[in-house]
Amino acid sequence: MSRSPRFNGYLFFFMGTLFFMLAIQSAGQTSGWDVLTILLVAFAAFDYMLAFKFFGAAGKQAQENNNSNENK
Template sequence: MKSPLFWGMVYLFMAFSFVFFAIQQKGRTGEWDLFTIALVAIAAYDFMIALRYFRMKPKTEDK
C-alpha cells in the first residue's frame, strides 16, 4: 500500500487538473454552465480528500 503522502499528491494533482479543465470550459462557453460547475465540485471534493490524506501522514509516521 502506498503512503498517505503519495495518495495526497495524486488527489491534489487530480484537483488541479479539474480546476484547469473548468477554466478551459468557462473560456469556451463564456458562462458558468452545469458542466463547469460539476468540474469545480469534483475539484473541491478532490482537494478535501487530499487534505485528509495530508493530515493522516503525521499519524502514520508515529507508528
C-alpha cells in the first residue's frame, strides 16, 4: 500500500524545514554564506517544491473522489 500524497507532502515539508533550520545555524556559525549553507538552502527549496506538488496532487485526488461520488 502506497502512502497518500498528503502524507508525502507533510514529510517533504518537514524535511525542508529541517534543512532550512540547519542552513540558518550554519550561516550563524560561519562568517555568512558559504557552500554548505547554499547547499542546505537549495535542498530546503527542493523539498518545499516537492511538498507543494504533493499537496496539489492530494487536492486533485480529493476533488476527483468528490466528483465520482456525486455522479453515482
